[in-house]
Amino acid sequence: MKHVELQLTADGSHTLFNAEINETYHNPKGAIAEARYIFIHAGMDAMLERTNSLSILEVGFGTGLNALLTMLRFREFFKLQHVRIRYVTIEPYPLSREMIESLNYKSLLPEGSAERFFDALHDAPWDTDVEVLPWFVLHKRTGKLEDYQAAENSVNLIYFDAFAPSKQAEVWARDNLQKCHQLLQTDGMLVSYCASGQFKRDLKAVGFSATPYPGALGTREMTRAFKKQKPD
Template sequence: MIVYTEDGSPTILSSHYGEHYHSIHGARAESEHIFIRCGLLHRLGAWERTEELHLFEVGFGTGLNTLLTLREQQTSHLKLRYSTIEKYPLGEDVYNHLHFSVDLPEEDTLLQALHRAPWGEDKVLQAGFTLHKYSDDLTAFVFPPDIDLIYFDAFSPDTQPDLWSEDVFARLAASCRPGAVLVTYCAKGEVRRRLARAGFRMERLAGPPGKREILRGTYCPLV
């Protein structure tokens, strides 16, 4: 069911998990703050623009994070490989009615192209932006190598505890390059400690409207 949030952008209430895909205090505001400003733009601060950046997203969901990243890539001249995993993709009857108003030309057409892109293979959405969607279970997933940035946007640990396990974080870290950055809306202490044990140097950051804190980690493997 589509629900409109406080900034006017939509989210979806999952009938399966009983949780919203995005914050009811502002779906677009949440994604822009956590995944774009604290994630992508932070990572680009120390990035050589001639090199392809590999971004991995846990939870493709509505496609909002991908759409916002696509917007930034259009203006940054960045080469970006965007890999994302989603076990329960949205149906066409749902994503055709999503309108996020992210100031992107032909936004609705691009959002539909993201959802309609084939699963399990590379799809070039525009020059410098390659999308690869995995329809799989994260608990048994073999992560692709050389990840530089992670959007960890699964449903909450209370709802999907297996996705926030020490095993998942350890396997994810093993596929990261040194200096890779992970951002997530979840600020739970146990999640922070598990990520730290996996090799991420963790920090708490101010959250978006309606949320006090979020987490960001930088992968620093032991030598």
């Protein structure tokens, strides 16, 4: 991809800077730390308290960091209980292999499987199901959320990790949030680093119960939004 360059964040992990839109892929204070807090701690871990079967939709595959951390956490849980995960991730602009290989996540993550998992994620072909681990199915989908089609009530956790609304407003449009609401099962959850007032108002307008949650790395808030059962 043109106009993308490597940058080091404060926790020592890499992010990418997209000069075309003047935006980084992760928080400059720490790519790994931010992703672990928002998507694993506040998202995956919270849902695994309720169910051992997760169907995850990620909006924005990017560097693959969220997927990698999800796989590592999956292996931790799998040793304790039988967990199943289906992980669908949408990315309109996949990174080049050269850019992927320049990222330092494999050397920074202490888990012994990080290198193997990271390679498996990026070696997996696009637009097809791949069982990258027993009971962990990955489907990398090229394209935009606007064009994504799937059965209603087929997902119970959404990682909404697109570029900020000020940079990529079309992804955060109310129609896309309505689609996310339709895809989610009752009591399913959407998690995002974004906590803007407009984002939360739009989530509520399409039927979510949007709740503030303490943010990562000094930010005041992030967002967790739930699809609640309709009252009789």
